[in-house]
Amino acid sequence: MRDKEITQGQLATRLSITEGALSHWLTGRREPKVEKIQEIADIIGISLSALTGKTTPLTSIKERDMIERYNTLSHGDRLIIDALLLSLSRK
Numbered sequence: 057m058r059d060k061e062i063t064q065g066q067l068a069t070r071l072s073i074t075e076g077a078l079s080h081w082l083t084g085r086r087e088p089k090v091e092k093i094q095e096i097a098d099i100i101g102i103s104l105s106a107l108t109g110k111t112t113p114l115t116s117i118k119e120r121d122m123i124e125r126y127n128t129l130s131h132g133d134r135l136i137i138d139a140l141l142l143s144l145s146r147k
Contacts, residue, residue: 062100070099101127 068078080086097107
């Protein structure tokens with residue numbers, strides 16, 4: 057939970073579950089419902105496939121650096137970058 061700057065307690069609260077239930081999920085003793093898995097991904101700001109480990113790992117340090125830089129941008133700046141990337145991908 058540290059790399060997304062949310063504690064287990066905060067995540068449990070936002071999911072409307074107990075910390076004990078979250079602990080059971082994290083240790084594999086129980087599995088959350090699909091809706092809760094999507095909710096977790098939304099809360100911590102990653103895709104469902106990334107949360108479940110179904111993505112291809114990043115291939116370079118440069119890509120990770122760019123993602124980290126993007127994540128530090130303001131919402132407005134992210135919208136600008138998103139629009140720019142979308143326009144470039146259409147060419």
